Amino acid sequence: MASTEIDFYELLEVERDADGKTIKSAYRKLAMRFHPDKNPGCDESEGKFKAISQAYECLKDPQKRAAYDRFGHAAFEQGGMGGGGGGGPQGDFGDIFESIFGSAFGGGGRSQARRGADLRFDMEITLDDAFHGKKTEIEIEISQTCDPCSGSGAEPGTGTRSCTTCAGHGKVRSQQGFFMVERTCPTCHGRGEVIESPCRACRGEGRVDLPEKLEVNIPPGVDSGTRIRLGGKGEAGPHGSPPGDLYIFLHVSAHNVFEREGTTLVTRVPITFTTAALGGQIEIPGMDGERIAIEIPSGIQSGRQLRKRGVGMPVLQGRGRGDLVIEISVETPSKLTARQKELLRELQETETGEECPQSMGFFDRIKTAWSDITE
Numbered sequence: 162m163a164s165t166e167i168d169f170y171e172l173l174e175v176e177r178d179a180d181g182k183t184i185k186s187a188y189r190k191l192a193m194r195f196h197p198d199k200n201p202g203c204d205e206s207e208g209k210f211k212a213i214s215q216a217y218e219c220l221k222d223p224q225k226r227a228a229y230d231r232f233g234h235a236a237f238e239q240g241g242m243g244g245g246g247g248g249g250p251q252g253d254f255g256d257i258f259e260s261i262f263g264s265a266f267g268g269g270g271r272s273q274a275r276r277g278a279d280l281r282f283d284m285e286i287t288l289d290d291a292f293h294g295k296k297t298e299i300e301i302e303i304s305q306t307c308d309p310c311s312g313s314g315a316e317p318g319t320g321t322r323s324c325t326t327c328a329g330h331g332k333v334r335s336q337q338g339f340f341m342v343e344r345t346c347p348t349c350h351g352r353g354e355v356i357e358s359p360c361r362a363c364r365g366e367g368r369v370d371l372p373e374k375l376e377v378n379i380p381p382g383v384d385s386g387t388r389i390r391l392g393g394k395g396e397a398g399p400h401g402s403p404p405g406d407l408y409i410f411l412h413v414s415a416h417n418v419f420e421r422e423g424t425t426l427v428t429r430v431p432i433t434f435t436t437a438a439l440g441g442q443i444e445i446p447g448m449d450g451e452r453i454a455i456e457i458p459s460g461i462q463s464g465r466q467l468r469k470r471g472v473g474m475p476v477l478q479g480r481g482r483g484d485l486v487i488e489i490s491v492e493t494p495s496k497l498t499a500r501q502k503e504l505l506r507e508l509q510e511t512e513t514g515e516e517c518p519q520s521m522g523f524f525d526r527i528k529t530a531w532s533d534i535t536e
Contacts, residue, residue: 169216169229177230181221188217192395193406204355205424205476233279233408255376276404277304277396284409286379288416292448292474294381301375301407304368304396310360312401315368319358368397377409382435382477384421387411415459419448424474424483429490437491443449447472447485455487463491 167524170177173187191213200206219225306312323329327346331353331483332341358366388408395405419426444452453472464486473483
């Protein structure tokens with residue numbers, strides 16, 4: 162089953178090489194902004210607060226951060242970031258740290274089978290797809306378990322034997338001065354056994370590259386950078402060990418009407434000079450196909466923003482929708498008939514200057530400045 166996860170560094174709005182002080186400062190700033198007490202009844206803010214708190218709990222701990230940098234969210238899927246129970250990409254937390262920092266964090270004996278590598282697939286979707294969500298199918302070539310040998314890497318009818326180099330332990334020791342150094346066996350690569358007759362189909366790897374079609378469920382409200390995980394759909398592990406995961410990174414293409422800022426949609430709407438002066442009503446199409454009526458107050462200026470609540474993008478894995486912001490642009494007539502020009506001249510003759518206080522105020526300041534210069 163697919164799950165949607167956002168990168169911890171993106172959540173805290175910091176670079177991947179940010180130091181602890183920068184991460185802490187970014188967390189405090191965002192926590193104050195999205196705290197439920199400051200946004201009562203807002204499910205989006207509550208969800209955001211929980212997400213940034215989870216990200217900070219991971220990145221403030223050097224060991225957890227090192228595990229996350231290497232394995233992503235998969236490092237904590239089964240046991241949680243607070244510990245208690247195993248879980249991580251290789252069985253338990255000790256295995257994660259062993260793979261990062263060396264065997265000092267792990268136990269002795271034969272090395273455990275390592276899961277297959279995680280894979281990345283970049284997918285471009287439209288803003289309409291992000292609004293409605295959709296199910297789609299992708300085809301990707303994935304390293305899969307070899308059928309003839311069932312992932313063992315051994316030719317059918319044959320088996321494995323204990324490695325003579327390490328006597329089946331998977332590790333070898335050597336004396337260096339006063340120290341005993343333990344390393345992974347170079348012959349069996351830590352498995353403790355070797356294949357007598359490698360499978361001809363996979364050449365002893367236990368896996369082969371094959372195309373596979375996968376169904377991807379894209380939930381409403383996703384944004385660029387949203388990551389969808391397909392568990393167990395990554396590269397097959399060597400010699401029958403568990404497969405990795407497939408991560409699908411979404412990229413939302415530009416829309417010809419709307420720009421997106423989180424759950425807020427922004428569009429710039431030109432209106433006529435007369436509509437700006439007298440006011441009126443305009444209609445624009447929403448992302449759901451509904452026509453949205455916008456009331457234009459008389460005397461509106463270019464750059465003014467009008468907000469329509471609850472008609473923006475859906476909240477990812479939450480309830481409700483964001484807002485629609487309409488930025489007004491007043492268009493000056495460029496092609497006028499003789500009659501229209503005549504009417505505008507009549508209007509101009511009746512102007513006192515009070516109709517446009519900004520213009521009058523500006524020219525008053527110009528006159529004052531000019532008087533100061535000529536005195």
